[in-house]
Amino acid sequence: xxxxxxxxxxxxxxxxxxxxxxxxxxxxxxxxxxxxxxxxxxxxxxxxxxxxxxxxxxxxxxxxxxxxxxxxxxxxxxxxxxxxxxxxxxxxxxxxxxxxxxxxxxxxxxxxxxxxxxxxxxxxxxxxxxxxxxxxxxxxxxxxxxxxxxxxxxxxxxxxxxxxxxxxxxxxxxxxxxxxxxxxxxxxxxxxxxxxxxxxxxxxxxxxxxxxxxxxxxxxxxxxxxxxxxxxxxxxxxxxxxxxxxxxxxxxxxxxxxxxxxxxxxxxxxxxxxxxxxxxxxxxxxxxxxxxxxxxxxxxxxxxxxxxxxxxxxxxxxxxxxxxxxxxxxxxxxxxxxxxxxxxxxxxxxxxxxxxxxxxxxxxxxxxxxxxxxxxxxxxxxxxxxxxxxxxxxxxxxxxxxxxxxxxxxxxxxxxxxxxxxxxxxxxx
Numbered sequence: 284x285x286x287x288x289x290x291x292x293x294x295x296x297x298x299x300x301x302x303x304x305x306x307x308x309x310x311x312x313x314x315x316x317x318x319x320x321x322x323x324x325x326x327x328x329x330x331x332x333x334x335x336x337x338x339x340x341x342x343x344x345x346x347x348x349x350x351x352x353x354x355x356x357x358x359x360x361x362x363x364x365x366x367x368x369x370x371x372x373x374x375x376x377x378x379x380x381x382x383x384x385x386x387x388x389x390x391x392x393x394x395x396x397x398x399x400x401x402x403x404x405x406x407x408x409x410x411x412x413x414x415x416x417x418x419x420x421x422x423x424x425x426x427x428x429x430x431x432x433x434x435x436x437x438x439x440x441x442x443x444x445x446x447x448x449x450x451x452x453x454x455x456x457x458x459x460x461x462x463x464x465x466x467x468x469x470x471x472x473x474x475x476x477x478x479x480x481x482x483x484x485x486x487x488x489x490x491x492x493x494x495x496x497x498x499x500x501x502x503x504x505x506x507x508x509x510x511x512x513x514x515x516x517x518x519x520x521x522x523x524x525x526x527x528x529x530x531x532x533x534x535x536x537x538x539x540x541x542x543x544x545x546x547x548x549x550x551x552x553x554x555x556x557x558x559x560x561x562x563x564x565x566x567x568x569x570x571x572x573x574x575x576x577x578x579x580x581x582x583x584x585x586x587x588x589x590x591x592x593x594x595x596x597x598x599x600x601x602x603x604x605x606x607x608x609x610x611x612x613x614x615x616x617x618x619x620x621x622x623x624x625x626x627x628x629x630x631x632x633x634x635x636x637x638x639x640x641x642x643x644x645x646x647x648x649x650x651x652x653x654x655x656x657x658x659x660x661x662x663x664x665x666x667x668x669x670x671x672x673x674x675x676x677x678x679x680x681x682x683x684x685x686x687x688x689x690x691x692x693x694x695x696x697x698x699x700x701x702x703x704x705x706x707x708x709x710x711x712x
Contacts, residue, residue: 293429293581294574301479302418302430306437307444308374308472309414312407314445315381315465316340316400322450323458327389340400343408345659351412351652352512355645364481366417373413374473377406378466385462414472415655416648419639420482428580428588431635435573435628443566444468484644512646513653519641520703528695529658532593532634535689536627538669539600539682543623545670546603546678551611560616568621572628577636579629585637586700590693592630597689599626603682634658 293299314320317340324334359368384399414434422430445465452461516522547557580588602622609615638658642650673681 293426294433294577296426296429298421298479299426299429299433301475302422303433303437304475305414305417305472306434307441308437308469308475309407309411309434310438310441311445311465311468312377312381312403312410313344314442315384315449315462316404316407319446319449320400323453324389329389329393333393337397337400340397340404343401343405344411345656347408347412348649348652348656350409351649352646354409354412354416355512355648363476366413366420367476367479367481370410370413370417370476371473373406373410374469374476377403377410378469380406381462381466381469385459385466412648412652415639415651416642417482419642419647419651420484420644421479424640425581427636427639428585428632429577431580431639432573432575432577432632435632435635436570439566439569439573447562484647512643512649515643515646516641516650516653521699524695524699525641526654526657528692528699529634529638529654530660531692531695532589532689533596533627533630533658534692535600535685535687536596536623536630538672538688539603539685540623540627541669542673542681543603543619545673546607547616549678550606552616556613556616560613560620564617564621565624568624569628572625573632575625576629576632580633580636585633585640586696588633589630589637590696590700592626592633593689593693593696596626596630597686597693599623600682600686603685604679607678607682 316337320337320340321334324337354369359365360372361368363371380399380403384396384403387396387399389396418430418434419427449461449465452464519525544557576588576592579591582588583591599622602619606615606619635655638651638654641654669681669685672684676684
């Protein structure tokens with residue numbers, strides 16, 4: 284009980300609370316270029332085809348690893364330190380871009396709105412790069428678990444504010460006010476950063492930038508910014524297995540998640556029933572899952588927590604079978620949504636904490652952006668086959684498959700724990 288109490292009390296650490304507030308800043312812009320923006324465009328009578336094309340605005344989130352080496356390598360625009368200088372500068376630009384977006388008229392300035400939306404997404408993805416690096420460098424190994432849980436809780440709270448909150452504001456006061464308030468809320472991140480310390484890290488592995496001297500200089504800079512971070516990852520014990528594990532760890536959850544709403548609809552649930560249950564049970568279950576996952580990481584270490592949370596995540600998919608067999612019952616829907624979000628939040632926190640421990644302080648932004656992008660890419664590619672499998676297998680067999688499909692990933696994790704116990708100790712701090 285003493286160990287569990289210490290794990291829970293880790294969330295009271297000032298640095299962990301700092302990470303939670305920065306997670307809020309990180310999550311706030313996402314829906315402003317996604318579902319909230321789609322609602323705005325639909326209310327203004329913009330065609331569905333045009334609204335669909337706006338989904339491409341989110342590409343910077345998937346491609347952020349491309350420019351992450353620049354944030355690791357170039358001097359910060361503001362004299363606040365390596366991480367805070369970049370973060371505050373990006374947040375100031377992001378506030379201006381969101382504010383500008385709110386004053387545009389989709390009916391007459393749809394092209395300008397698309398350009399500004401891409402800019403907002405680019406700056407938001409860049410902010411994610413810096414905040415993830417700041418979190419990893421600010422927290423010691425024992426606090427990476429609570430930090431991962433805290434940043435996800437902050438992110439979820441921000442999505443609620445930028446989703447439902449922005450829609451309420453827009454309905455009452457107009458879109459300019461809604462986006463203006465969202466821009467103002469980003470100032471919270473600036474205040475937090477100004478009141479927080481710059482992480483102290485050992486940069487002995489990071490060669491200093493040299494003065495420009497033509498092609499040789501450019502080649503040297505590319506080597507330092509791109510080759511060395513990736514080469515450093517390849518020096519880790521069993522790095523191919525690590526990459527495969529990161530790509531496949533949440534595969535079953537992703538496949539099930541894509542087909543969850545189609546399952547509910549096929550059973551006769553109305554969209555209002557699905558939305559209400561998801562908002563209440565889904566939101567709070569996710570928050571509890573993220574916090575619980577951080578506590579489990581602190582109590583048992585990253586790789587044991589990955590194993591435990593991964594097993595629970597897989598078993599969580601069995602509740603879809605209960606739903607498919609039980610039919611149209613709201614209590615089953617609530618149980619299914621709660622189980623899905625609780626176990627998914629726990630496993631997500633454990634994975635974020637694990638990826639964080641893999642990063643070298645000299646290349647934190649680059650390495651975390653790459654590894655987290657691999658995790659997203661794997662879920663996206665494999666989850667796209669969910670519809671075909673559900674058609675062929677039926678609901679019950681499909682969700683049983685999503686439960687079993689993560690077993691190879693968990694077996695791979697077990698093998699890595701036995702094969703490289705030194706890496707186990709390093710990951711667990």
